[in-house]
Amino acid sequence: MFNEQVKVILYADDVKKASAFWQSLGFIELSFEELDGSQVAEVAMSETSTTHLVIYDRAFIQKNDDEATEPSPALIFGSDDMISLYKKLQTVGVQLGDLTQIGEEYIFNFVDTDGNYFVVSGN
The missing domain is CATH 3.10.180.10 (2,3-Dihydroxybiphenyl 1,2-Dioxygenase, domain 1)
Structure with missing residues (x-):
C-alpha cells in the first residue's frame, strides 16, 4: 500500500x-x-x-x-497566509508572477534558479 x-x-x-x-x-x-x-x-x-x-x-x-x-514537474504549493508568503518571496528576490484573487483564493507563481515555474494557492 x-x-x-x-x-x-x-x-x-x-x-x-x-x-x-x-x-x-x-x-x-x-x-x-x-x-x-x-x-x-x-x-x-x-x-x-x-x-x-x-x-x-x-x-x-x-x-x-x-x-x-x-518534462519538469508541475507543483502547486498550498499556503494559509498568501499575502505574507508573497511579501517574503519578494524580500528574498524571487521572480514572482502577479498575486491574483480567484473567488476566495489567491494564486501566484514563482520561478526557481533553473527557470522552473511553481504555483502557490490558498487564503
Missing part, C-alpha cells in the same frame, strides 16, 4: 544553488550527498513534512538517462 510520503524529483544545473534557493524560501535541507560523482539534495518544508523535493544534477542524469529529466 502507498503511504503519505511523497518525493518529487527536481533537476538542477547546480544542486547546491538549487538547495540554497529552497532554503531561502523557508525549506530545510534534510540531506546533501555526493553519489557516483554527482550531488543530490533533499529538502522539505519541515522535518515532519510528508512531501520532499529531491534535487538531482541535471547533467549527470542526462548523461546516464537522457529521457529522465523532462
